[in-house]
Amino acid sequence: MEREVVDPASKHKTVLLHEVVEWLRPEPGKRYMDGTLGMGGHSLAILEASLGRAELIGLDRDEKALELARQRLAGHAENIHLFHQPFSEFEDALDELGWEGVDGAVLDLGVSSMQLDEADRGFSFLHDGPLDMRMDSDGDLEPAETLVNTLNHGQLARIIREYGGDPMAGKIASAILRERESEPITTTLRLASIVERAYPPKMRRQARNHPATRTFQGLRIAVNRELEELDTFLSSIIGRLNPGGRLAIISFHSLEDRAVKWAFREAAKACKCPHHQLHCTCDGVPKIKVLTKKPLMASDEEMQGNPRSRSAKLRVAERLGPEGQRA
Known part of the structure; x- marks a missing residue:
């Protein structure tokens, strides 16, 4: 068929x-x-x-x-x-x-x-794919994977807090740093899972959207330098x-x-x-x-x-x- x-x-x-x-x-x-x-x-x-x-x-x-x-x-x-x-x-x-x-x-x-639905673009936390998020994958911008695995705690927390508007930015950044010590974070679903676990159970139950929504938004804005x-x-x-x-x-x-x-x-x-x-x-x-x-x-x-x-x-x-x- x-x-x-x-x-x-x-x-x-x-x-x-x-x-x-x-x-x-x-x-x-x-x-x-x-x-x-x-x-x-x-x-x-x-x-x-x-x-x-x-x-x-x-x-x-x-x-x-x-x-x-x-x-x-x-x-x-x-x-x-x-x-x-x-x-x-x-x-x-x-x-x-x-x-x-x-x-x-x-x-x-x-x-x-189209960008959200294509797993290999890395914008979606619902489909597994490479942690990319670049609007132009052939350009000179660095993918989200690079930011997630190289930025320090303060830099990551600022992106998630300021661009994503997530009040849990500090805890999410700590969870990312802790997880990447054992193995680099290279896929969307792994990052989404890390962010979700960083949320207290009560907040996860009460959240209207997926806990990773704001983190992914913040990273996308940073990767593509959208505000600049x-x-x-x-x-x-x-x-x-x-x-x-x-x-x-x-x-x-x-x-x-x-x-x-x-x-x-x-x-x-x-x-x-x-x-x-x-x-x-x-x-x-x-x-x-x-x-x-x-x-x-x-x-x-x-x-x-x-x-x-x-x-x-x-x-x-x-x-x-x-x-x-x-x-």
Whole structure:
């Protein structure tokens, strides 16, 4: 009996799809960028909303996802430009095409279902596989196995506490160091088991999610330098938005959302003088207008159909003209 072949794109559900398209307002003849192409869900919707007459740059550091997205977007092949690189390097892609800026950009900072479901990628604590967690396994980043087996107690605890938000970070780090003394930790299920045993029995019984959830999240963020990538992107994207262009960012982690919130807030300020200065002398103008005073969340209907969307937060900003006015 032949095994049924499942299209990964059919399993992956694009988060906040309608909201992103509604806020970006794709138009024919305009240029857009999807910095986290993934399965191409947002990109396809943007192209369709523009009646197939917009141009789009798509970036992803996962080469397999990039190829699958290329197949999914084949009907718009003449309108797309795909790059195998992280979104922090988006300016290289724009410069290669000779684009001064874009009229809309989107980031979806979550991990795709395809990456979670493939055991050999090392993202899942439910399937056994090598302890990898790299978005780009051919890149120069070190896998999670290296971090788990070489970092000291303080370094591991900080990753699990700050990036994973786990209050048991210290005990988990101690358990990891103790276990790796006898044999290196090289598989996902072994690490998940170590983390689970580090939890007191009562906490394990009361936990809503698997005890290893936060540890795996923290390691994934550290391995892929996700916060550094985001900071680099935020420092330069606003300067490459055309007047009236909009930026939509979906985050799933409080540290990511906080970084987006503060970057938007700073860019929306007119005065750039030091806080201690009583009177403004910089004659500054705001670069953007924040369109979402509070982050937008998924609807109850979307959450029911896609539990992953429960933690998604969408923030949107619009690039202002040189005089600080809307285009």
